Amino acid sequence: MPEQISPSLPRLRLRVTQAAASRLRGGHPWLYADSILHQNREGASGDLAVIYDRNDKFLAIGLFDPNSPLRLRVLHAGKPQTIDDAWWRARLDETLARRAHLFDERTNGYRLINGESDGWPGVVLDRYADTLVLKVYTSAWFPHWASVLGALVERFPEERLVLRLSRNIQKVAAKQYGLHDGQVLRGPTPDGPVVFAENGVYFEADVLQGQKTGFFLDQRDNRRRVEGLARGRRVLNAFSFSGGFSLYAARGGATSVVSLDISRHALASAERNFALNADDPNIRASEHHPVQADVFEWLKDAPARSFDLIILDPPSLAKRESERAGAVRAYARLVSDALRLLDRGGVLVAASCSAHVSADEFFGAVRDAVRASKRDFRELRTALHAPDHHATFPEAQYLKAIYLSVP
Structure with missing residues (x-):
């Protein structure tokens, strides 16, 4: 069992700048180290630290992390509250209630807790x-492990529970707490990928070693929209990963689908996902062509006007602020090259998961690239986060997509 924070130490108290206090009052969940004016003692990872303004008025309480410039993550703001087992259970119930009516029996893959939001x-x-x-991104959670797991097991007594850890905390998790990435905390270890349903489409998720938690659940709504656009079309799914958009396009009546990705492992998963859905007549009838290649290079060499629907869903092209400008140029280049392959009357769907590129910047880059091609277009819609991935502060707003009809 992970060690608990010593109850003999006085409560960690932080006094913060006026600017930080304003952000916290506005609901922002992060406090950076350079915003702390004073603290009463050296803090340990996982300390429940109380934040006060310059007039010693309570602002918030949160998880302290002395090893990160993001020094505190807010759990509660407003009036003082006691953080105990009953509080954790109540917080979990509030979170689960937000998802209570989002999904029907055809969907059993979705997000239950979306971090700070x-x-x-x-x-x-x-x-x-x-x-x-x-999935845990900060070691500040480990001293509260018993309370968190207790709340989860109480609410989900039958489900298997798998732990995934951010790379930056894996060493401390193993050394100090005996925890490791892919550890099964409750239930039997799966003997392969876990199969789940999304709007009646079946997918496999590698919950032990796969990216993120095993699948990209955040694109569910965009996949469903693509399904509604696909009938009778030749589809290119660029950066296809395990074929999510490809399967929805096929179920929507696409005559053919090319899944394009640089990863052989991802394309093999896509083929297994198609096999999982072979009973669907539309999916069975659609020709699926997995292609392993660098997307940027392949788009330049493919025959012109080969497709009627193109989906561009690259991984994050800006993992830090310094890469933002280059990412905007890369998005524009992708759109420009994809347009050469898009036949008249086709639809282009472009998505971005780069938090450092704002929605306005991304949409602007896509629109400008189409204008530069001298082709007309009609904007069908833009989209942001799915409701189970809602974002309540700017840094959490990463997902965006734009749909364009190009005559």
Whole structure:
């Protein structure tokens, strides 16, 4: 069992700058180290630190992390509250209630806890059928492990629980707490990928070693929209990963689908996902062509006007602020090259998961690239986060997509 914070130490108290106090009052969940004016003692990872303004008025309480410039992640703001087992259970119930009516029996893969936006800073919890995957991004959670797991097991007594850890905390997790990435905390170890349903489409999720928690659940709504656009079209799914958009396009009546990705492992998963859905007549009838290649290079060499629907869903092209400008140029280049392959009357769907590139910047880059091609276009819609991935502060707003009809 992970060690607990010593009750003999006085409560860690932080006094912060006026600017930081304003942000916290406005609901921002992060406090950076350079915003702390004074603290009463040296803090340990996981300390519940109380934040006061310059007039010693209570602002918030949160998880302290002395090893990160993001020094505190807010759990509660406003009036003082006691953080105990009853509080954790109540917070979990509030979070689960937000998802109570989002999905029907055709979907058993979705996000249950979305980090700071649900009041669980540095934690996400995803469901894949009867398996829950808990992803932790800060070691400040470990001293509270018993309370958190107790609340989860109480609310989900039958489900398997798998732990995934951010790379930056894996060493301390193993050394100090005996925890490791891919550890099964409750239930039997799966003997392979877990199969779950999304709007009646079946997918596999590698919950032990796969990216994120095993699948990209955040694009569910965009996949469903693509399904509605696909009938009778030749589809290119660029950066296809395990074929999510490809399967929806096929079910929507696409005559053919090319899944394009540089990863052989991802394309093999896409083929297995198609096999999982072989009973669907539309999916069975659609020709699926997995292609392993660098997307940027392949787009330049493919025959012109080969497709009627193109989806561009690259991984994050700006992992830090210094890469933002280059990412905007890369998005524009992708759109420009994809347009050469898009036939008249086709639809282009472009998505970005780069938090450092704003929605306005991304949409602007896509529109400008189409204008530069001298082709007309009609904007069908833009989209942001799905409701189970809601974002309540600017840094959490990463996902955006734009749909364009190009005559």
